[in-house]
Amino acid sequence: xxxxxxxxxxxxxxxxxxxxxxxxxxxxxxxxxxxxxxxxxxxxxxxxxxxxxxxxxxxxxxxxxxxxxxxxxxxxxxxxxxxxxxxxxxxxxxxxxxxxxxxxxxxxxxxxxxxxxxxxxxxxxxxxxxxxxxxxxxxxxxxxxxxxxxxxxxxxxxxxxxxxxxxxxxxxxxxxxxxxxxxxxxxxxxxxxxxxxxxxxxxxxxxxxxxxxxxxxxxxxxxxxxxxxxxxxxxxxxxxxxxxxxxxxxxxxxxxxxxxxxxxxxxxxxxxxxxxxxxxxxxxxxx
Amino acid sequence: xxxxxxxxxxxxxxxxxxxxxxxxxxxxxxxxxxxxxxxxxxxxxxxxxxxxxxxxxxxxxxxxxxxxxxxxxxxxxxxxxxxxxxxxxxxxxxxxxxxxxxxxxxxxxxxxxxxxxxxxxxxxxxxxxxxxxxxxxxxxxxxxxxxxxxxxxxxxxxxxxxxxxxxxxxxxxxxxxxxxxxxxxxxxxxxxxxxxxxxxxxxxxxxxxxxxxxxxxxxxxxxxxxxxxxxxxxxxxxxxxxxxxxxxxxxxxxxxxxxxxxxxxxxxxxx
Numbered sequence: 001x002x003x004x005x006x007x008x009x010x011x012x013x014x015x016x017x018x019x020x021x022x023x024x025x026x027x028x029x030x031x032x033x034x035x036x037x038x039x040x041x042x043x044x045x046x047x048x049x050x051x052x053x054x055x056x057x058x059x060x061x062x063x064x065x066x067x068x069x070x071x072x073x074x075x076x077x078x079x080x081x082x083x084x085x086x087x088x089x090x091x092x093x094x095x096x097x098x099x100x101x102x103x104x105x106x107x108x109x110x111x112x113x114x115x116x117x118x119x120x121x122x123x124x125x126x127x128x129x130x131x132x133x134x135x136x137x138x139x140x141x142x143x144x145x146x147x148x149x150x151x152x153x154x155x156x157x158x159x160x161x162x163x164x165x166x167x168x169x170x171x172x173x174x175x176x177x178x179x180x181x182x183x184x185x186x187x188x189x190x191x192x193x194x195x196x197x198x199x200x201x202x203x204x205x206x207x208x209x210x211x212x213x214x215x216x217x218x219x220x221x222x223x224x225x226x227x228x229x230x231x232x233x234x235x236x237x238x239x240x241x242x243x244x245x246x247x248x249x250x251x252x253x254x255x256x257x258x259x260x261x262x263x264x265x266x267x268x269x270x271x272x273x274x275x276x277x278x279x280x281x282x283x284x285x286x287x
Numbered sequence: 288x289x290x291x292x293x294x295x296x297x298x299x300x301x302x303x304x305x306x307x308x309x310x311x312x313x314x315x316x317x318x319x320x321x322x323x324x325x326x327x328x329x330x331x332x333x334x335x336x337x338x339x340x341x342x343x344x345x346x347x348x349x350x351x352x353x354x355x356x357x358x359x360x361x362x363x364x365x366x367x368x369x370x371x372x373x374x375x376x377x378x379x380x381x382x383x384x385x386x387x388x389x390x391x392x393x394x395x396x397x398x399x400x401x402x403x404x405x406x407x408x409x410x411x412x413x414x415x416x417x418x419x420x421x422x423x424x425x426x427x428x429x430x431x432x433x434x435x436x437x438x439x440x441x442x443x444x445x446x447x448x449x450x451x452x453x454x455x456x457x458x459x460x461x462x463x464x465x466x467x468x469x470x471x472x473x474x475x476x477x478x479x480x481x482x483x484x485x486x487x488x489x490x491x492x493x494x495x496x497x498x499x500x501x502x503x504x505x506x507x508x509x510x511x512x513x514x515x516x517x518x519x520x521x522x523x524x525x526x527x528x529x530x531x532x533x534x535x536x537x538x539x540x541x542x543x544x545x546x547x548x549x550x551x552x553x554x555x556x557x558x
Contacts, residue, residue, distance in 0.1 A: 045464060071330060202314060
C-alpha cells in the first residue's frame with residue numbers, strides 16, 4: 001500500500017495536452033505489447049482465431065455474393081459497388097475494433113471490481129482499458145475487408161482522380177474514428193448499465209452490417225436516423241456516393257459527402273465527454 | 288432425473304437474473320432483424336419466389352432466425368463460457384469427482400438457459416418484427432396449426448440438443464489446447480453458415496445446398512424454420528425431426544467418447 005501512495009508523488013503529471021496524449025499513447029503501446037506476447041503463447045489458438053475472424057467477417061460477403069447469384073443489382077447498386085461499401089465498412093469497423101474494441105468488456109470489469117486496479121495506476125484509464133486484452137487476431141477482419149475493397153476497386157473501372165483517392169483515404173481514417181468513438185461512448189454507458197454491453201453491438205456490428213448495403217434499400221426514416229442520430233452514414237455511404245459517382249438518394253446537401261472529418265471530430269469529442277462523465281460517475285463495487 | 292431438472296431450473300433462474308443483459312440482447316436482435324429484413328426485402332422484391340420462399344415467408348425467416356439465434360446458439364455460447372472457464376482454471380477436476388454424469392449435467396444447464404432465452408430473446412424480437420412487417424404465423428385449421436406448433440417445439444428442443452452436443456465437444460478440446468477459443472471460432476463460422484442462419488440453405492449453389500441440408504447444422508435453424516413456415520408437413524416433418532434426432536444421438540455419443548478421453552488426461556495439481 002505504501003508504494004501505491006508514493007507513486008503519484010514520484011511521477012509528476014505531464015503538463016499540456018500534447019504531452020498527455022503522448023503519455024496515453026505510450027501507456028497504450030506498453031499494455032498492448034504485453035497482451036500481444038500473452039496471446040502468442042497459445043499459437044494454435046492465435047492462428048485459428050485470426051483466420052476464424054477473417055472467415056467470420058468474410059461470411060457476410062459470401063451472403064452478398066450469394067444474393068448476387070440471384071440478381072444483378074441490389075437497390076440499384078452492382079456487386080462491385082456494394083463490395084466497395086462492404087470493404088470500407090469492414091475495414092473501418094475492424095480498425096476501430098483492433099484499437100479500442102476491448103472496451104466492450106468494461107461492464108464486466110466494473111462488476112468484478114478490476115476497474116479499481118486501473119484507476120489507482122498513474123496512467124490514463126482510457127489508454128489502459130483500450131489496450132486491455134489487445135487482440136491482434138482482429139486484424140483478420142481488416143485484412144479480409146481490404147482484400148474485398150481491392151477487388152471492388154479493380155472491378156469498378158473508375159477514373160481514379162486525386163479527389164477520389166483522397167476521399168477514399170479520408171473515409172478509412174474518419175470511418176475508423178467514428179466507429180472508435182462509438183466503442184468509447186458505449187463503454188462510458190457501461191459505467192451506468194454494467195451488463196448492457198450488448199446494446200453497443202447493435203450500433204457497432206449492427207451499424208457495420210447496415211453500411212454494407214446501399215442506403216437505397218432502407219426506409220427513409222432509418223437512413224435519416226443514421227445521418228443525424230449516430231452519424232454512421234459519414235463512415236462510408238456519403239463519401240461512397242462521391243467516389244462511385246452516384247446520385248444522392250437521400251436528398252442531403254452535396255457537401256455532406258465531404259463532411260466525414262467534421263462528423264469524426266464531433267463523434268470523438270462527444271465520446272470523450274461521455275467517457276469523462278462515465279468515469280466521474282463511477283462508484284466502485286468495493287469487491 | 289430430478290437432479291437434472293433441478294440443474295435446468297437453476298440455470299433458467301440464473302440467466303433470468305441479468306435483466307439488463309436480457310433487454311440489451313432483445314434490443315440488439317431486433318436492430319439486426321430490421322437491417323437484415325430490409326436486405327431480404329430488396330432481394331425478394333426482385334426475385335419474388337427465390338429459394339421457394341415468398342416475401343412474407345422470407346421476412347418471417349429473418350425474424351424467426353433472430354429469435355432462434357441465442358436460444359439455439361448455433362454460433363456457440365451458452366454453457367460454453369462456464370465450461371471453458373472451469374477447464375482453464377482446473378476447477379473441472381472438482382466436477383469430475385461429483386457422482387453425476389458431466390454431459391448430462393451440462394446438457395440440463397444448457398436446456399434451462401435455452402428455455403429462458405426462448406421466452407425472452409426469442410419471443411420479443413419476433414413480436415416486434417410482426418408489428419412492422421407482415422409475417423407468416425402457422426396457419427390452417429386448429430388441428431393443423433396445433434400440429435405445426437407441436438412439431439416446431441419438438442424441432443426446437445432437438446435443435447438445442449444438437450447444438451449443445453457440438454459445443455460441448457468444442458469446449459472439451461480445451462483439455463488438449465488449453466485455450467479453446469480458436470476451435471470455438473471455427474465452429475461459430477460453420478454454425479453461422481451451415482445452419483441457414485445467414486441465408487436459407489436453398490439459396491446456396493445447388494450442390495453445396497444439397498449437402499448442407501443433411502449436415503447437423505441444418506437441424507439448428509433451417510429445419511425448425513421450415514417446420515414453422517409449414518414447408519415441412521406430414522412426411523417431410525417426420526424426416527426433418529428424424530434427421531435432427533439422428534444427429535443428436537450420434538453427436539452425444541461422440542461427445543461421451545471425447546469426455547472419457549479428456550477425463551483421463553486431467554492432472555490434478557493440488558495445493
